[in-house]
Amino acid sequence: MRKIEHIGIAVKDLDLSCDLYEKLLNTTCYKREEVASEGVRTAFFQTGANKIELLSASHQDSPIAKFLEKKGEGIHHIAFDVADILLEMERLKKEGFVLLNEQPKLGADNKLVCFLHPKGTNGVLVELCQEIKAL
């Protein structure tokens, strides 16, 4: 794990929350992206070396919809930047962490991602992110 790649925040209304976070962070959202496979709409903010990812649900079966129903708006996950996601997944599996996807999957913001079950990380949903390098 090289650094925190982003903090994911679950929100009910992405437009409203984008306005709020633009005021809070004094910067505009640099990317909005829907990840249909995850059932999420995302909005990214760069704050110095860090990123905030706002996430809303794009359909009712989205993990974000379930999270909002159960816990309401708030921090949803912490994403870490990794150099080699396959190596890291292998290492974490050997360490006994529960991977929520056996293979890396396409995430937002040009990343390959994998999630670890929060039950094995003291209640924090952890996401691994590897930048997809242009060939």
Ligand SMILES: CC[C@H](C(=O)O)C(=O)SCCNC(=O)CCNC(=O)[C@H](O)C(C)(C)COP(=O)(O)OP(=O)(O)OC[C@H]1O[C@@H](n2cnc3c(N)ncnc32)[C@H](O)[C@@H]1OP(=O)(O)O
């Ligand atoms: C990939 C695009 C983008 C990116 O950055 O590139 C994203 O970040 S997309 C983010 C949305 N996608 C995901 O979250 C995928 C991984 N998540 C899952 O597979 C599920 O949400 C899972 C397994 C974490 C929970 O799903 P489940 O159906 O089991 O929901 P439950 O409500 O029954 O939860 C079981 C248990 O886990 C606790 N929980 C759920 N979500 C979280 C969370 N975000 N942080 C911490 N804990 C969480 C929940 O409270 C339940 O615990 P319990 O003690 O039983 O109440």
Ligand SMILES: [Co+2]
């Ligand atoms: Co994320």
